[in-house]
Amino acid sequence: MLAPYIAAGNISVKAMWHSAKRVYEETxxxxxxxxxxTFLKQLIWRDFAYHQLIHYPDxxxxxxxxxxxxxxxxxxxxQLVKWKRGQTGYPLVDAGMRELWETGMMHNRVRMVTASFLVKHLLIPWGEGYGWFKNTLLDFDTANNAxxxxxxxxxxxxxxxxFRVFNPFLQSEKFDPDGEYIRKWVPELSSLQAPYIHRPWEAPITVLEEAGIQIGETYPSPIVDHATARKRALQAYQEVKGK
Ligand SMILES: Cc1cc2nc3c(=O)[nH]c(=O)nc-3n(C[C@H](O)[C@H](O)[C@H](O)COP(=O)(O)OP(=O)(O)OC[C@H]3O[C@@H](n4cnc5c(N)ncnc54)[C@H](O)[C@@H]3O)c2cc1C
Structure with a gap:
């Protein structure tokens, strides 16, 4: 959670680097x-982003x-509006986009999943996502975001x-197995048990009823079918690959 302070210039990255190194040596x-x-590697990613921006300002x-x-x-x-509002029907994507809107923050893993969903599942230009993150992120940083x-x-x-298309439900099953993060940001799914909370459209009707959920009414149906969207993205990427 240091990124907002780094982006605003409240803390020197060099000072962070050297204090982390000092702790390393003393422990x-x-x-x-x-x-x-791991932490130092993240700072190197940031440096790498700045090198890119200097050499390729475009x-x-x-x-x-x-x-x-x-x-x-x-x-x-x-579809772009639904992505921004966290109404895609994919719980991890929706949780991330709602957290971003409410707090201005989102974990790196969820940034990767929501960004991949926009460009690969929905085939919406990455510039739209760049612009939305620019407007909403507390830690917005031109180099890192680009x-x-x-x-x-x-x-x-x-x-x-x-060809790496993040699978939004496998990602949440892996990193949020009990669905705690989803429960927090998508409260309409909070009574749904895992594993169904990761892909509510697969839950038996009785389980949905018990949790007070009606897909398409209280929570959206998936905006696109995952398997179809993945196939479509790979076809689109094949088109540019040969050029
Ligand atoms: C689509 C997308 C957009 C992003 N937009 C931004 C942005 O506008 N501003 C921003 O600071 N980061 C951005 N990131 C990188 C990363 O998500 C954040 O830096 C990180 O989540 C900040 O949390 P933290 O401070 O706890 O990071 P920590 O994991 O504690 O890392 C420490 C610091 O290292 C730097 N850092 C960490 N990960 C990265 C990374 N992947 N790339 C570049 N620098 C990194 C940040 O300055 C961060 O504060 C983006 C990542 C993606 C996938």
């Missing part, structure tokens, strides 16, 4: 070393891999391969 526990290494608007300029985007304005979106889309430097 014998190996577990602690691992944790500090990174804010233009895909670094040029063939992505012709990407066959297909999403609609209506790198994050280009990385997720697959059009940046050292980016996620284009």
């Amino acid at each position: 014998p526990e190996i577990e602690f070393h691992r944790s500090i290494d 990174i804010i608007q233009i895909p670094l891999r040029k063939q992505f300029a012709d990407f066959p985007w297909q999403g609609t304005d209506e 790198m994050g979106w280009q990385w997720i889309t697959g059009c940046g430097i050292d980016c996620a391969p284009y």
Whole structure:
């Protein structure tokens, strides 16, 4: 949760780097070393983002891999609004987008899932996501945000391969098995037990009734079918890959 302070210039990244190094040297526990290494690596990602912005100032608007300029985007304005409001019918995506709106923060894992959902499941240009994060993130940072979106889309430097489509329900099953995060930000699903809370559309009608949920009424049906959207994204990415 240091990012807002770094972005606002309240704390020096060099000071953070050196104090983390000092703690590392003063602490014998190996577990602690691992944790500090992980933290330092995050600061290096930030530095990497700044190098990119200095060398490629267009990174804010233009895909670094040029063939992505012709990407066959297909999403609609209506879908974009549903993504922004956390009404996609995919609980982890909705939890993340609602947390962002209410608090101005979102964990990196959820940023990756929601960003991937926008560009790959909905085929909406990454610039729309960049703009929304710019408006809503407390820690908005031009370099980090641009790198994050280009990385997720697959059009940046050292980016996620284009065929990596984050699966929103497997991600929450893995990182939030009991659905605590979803329960907090999507209260209309709070009485639904795991594993159904990760994919409520698969829950038996009796389970939904017990939890007071009507899919399509009290909580949206999935905005797109995951398997179909994944296939469509891979086809679209194949089109630009050869260019
Ligand atoms: C689509 C997308 C958009 C993003 N937009 C921003 C943004 O506008 N501003 C922003 O600061 N970060 C952004 N990030 C990176 C990352 O999500 C945040 O830096 C992190 O969640 C902040 O939480 P923290 O301070 O607890 O980080 P920690 O894990 O404690 O890391 C410490 C610091 O390292 C830097 N850092 C960590 N992860 C990254 C990363 N992946 N890339 C670059 N720097 C990193 C941040 O300055 C962070 O405060 C984005 C990531 C994605 C996938």
